[in-house]
Amino acid sequence: MTRAALHARLEHGLAALGLALPGQAVERLLDYQALLERWNGTYNLTAVRDPEGMVTRHLLDSLAILPYVRGATLADLGTGPGLPGIPLAIAAPGREVVLVDSNGKKVRFLREAIRALQxxxxxxxxxxxxxVEGRFDCITARAFASLGDMLGWGGHLLAPEGIWLAMKGKPADEELPGIPPGFELRARHALEVPGLDAERHLLVLGHVPASGAVTAA
Structure with a gap:
């Protein structure tokens, strides 16, 4: 598929999601896809091989949660080759983003992507x-682990008023009892990813408010 065709597919998907991105963001997203495709041949960073599939399963799938991202700082845990962190950083620049992964070859790719894409x-x-140390307004995790493990390992990173965006395929009802004390499910959204014939859900979690505190609507 040509770059022009990928551009059209991405633009169509963004329109279906109701997203208007800053100037040059679409080109930078495609630059990221091309870099991922090139490195994937050697480093096996993702099971998705074809460029069209990458646009749908990586770029649009990541950007489907953009309306729910908030705050000045974001940590993407178990980011792999930068998903959803890099597409979110390109689509909404100006936020401090930390991409976390334990795999050395994936982190080498991430650092090259950060450099090449500026x-x-x-x-x-x-x-x-x-x-990992620090506190973040928003934490993202894409098919990283169960809700219990996610929050058990990384709950210390969530700022007191922060939100945790857990990307799942199924609704993950069976995981809800495993949410650790001190955290709660705030909302659950079924996501429609253009061109993707598969279930996608976003679970929004946060700290249980202290006794007497008022949770924002």
């Missing part, structure tokens, strides 16, 4: 999630 405010950290 992603300001974005950095890659090779680490186990439980060893």
């Amino acid at each position: 992603l300001e405010g974005v950095r890659a950290v090779q680490s186990r999630v439980e060893e």
Whole structure:
């Protein structure tokens, strides 16, 4: 598929999602896809091989959660080759983004992507999630682990008023009892990813408000 055809597919998908991105964002997203495709041949970073599939399963799938992202700082845990962190950073620049993965070859790719795409405010950290330090307004995790494991390993990274965006295929009802004390499910959204014939759900979690505190609507 040509670059022009990929561009048209991405633009069509963004329109279906109701997203208007800043100037040059579409081209930068396709630059990221091309870089991922090139590195994937050697490093096996993703099971998705074809460019059309990458646009749908990686770019549009990541950007489907953009309306729910908030705050000045974001940590993407178990980011792999930068999903959803890099597409989110391109689509909404100006936020501090930390991409976390324990796999060395994936972090090498992330650092090259950050350099090549000139992603300001974005950095890659090779680490186990439980060893990462800091507090973040928003945390994303895409098919990374169960809700219980996600929050057990990385709950310390969520700022007091922050939100955790867990991307899932199925609704994950069976995982809800495993949510650790101190955290709660705030909302669940069924996502429609253009061109993707598969279930996608976003679970929004946060800290249980302290006694007497008022949760924002």
